[in-house]
């Protein structure tokens with residue numbers, strides 16, 4: 001199965017043959033501002049995803065103190081993917097980038113302390129943590145490596 005996606009204007013595109021290692025819902029206020037909504041992202045090893053199109057970078061410091069490197073389309077400014085200091089070699093793709101996001105469901109959520117009380121899921125989320133959940137994210141990624 002292949003997964004494809006693009007930014008709003010279509011200049012930036014991606015393709016991968018693998019399902020995500022992890023789909024994580026981040027409820028923090030920083031992701032809310034950056035995405036304009038709730039931050040749900042699919043995580044891949046960076047070398048598993050092929051990108052086409054020019055990309056520009058915006059860097060900021062996350063709640064952990066490490067930097068996040070958000071990549072944007074220079075034309076429509078969609079956040080196309082993000083890399084993180086504390087998860088080296090990993091790429092996070094916003095679920096809205098996917099051409100078919102219906103089955104890209106989160107199963108881990110982080111920062112539930114900051115969660116909007118009207119955000120619900122269909123039971124897909126099986127692991128919720130109140131903080132940044134670095135340990136939980138690493139454990140989930142390692143577990144999914146055996147099931148891809």
Ligand SMILES: [Zn+2]
Nearest residue numbers: 007009073076
């Ligand atoms: Zn674009």
Ligand SMILES: [Zn+2]
Nearest residue numbers: 026028031039
């Ligand atoms: Zn966040």
